[in-house]
Amino acid sequence: MSDHRVIWLQPRCYEEAGEDRHWCQDDQGPCEDCGMPSVKYILASQHEAEIAKLREQLGKAKSALFRIMDLAEAPASEGLLDEIQRITEVALSDEKNT
């Protein structure tokens, strides 16, 4: 059996409901009853790269937020909401491309 880079454990609510939680190589999605997500585990050797990726995404989200806050201090204008929408879409598309 090869090492999986990522493996998933069923949501914690399964245990609270008295059921065993099972591991799966694919995300089975959130609990159908309460929406609690599965827990993602990554191989220890992938940890640093994963943290770096999350830090980069956080940095992009922070800069998008600061730009939106700058706009919020500007006088309200017709184009303000469009600009906030555009900044948000750019931040989200960057996130998808990483």
Ligand SMILES: [Zn+2]
């Ligand atoms: Zn549940």
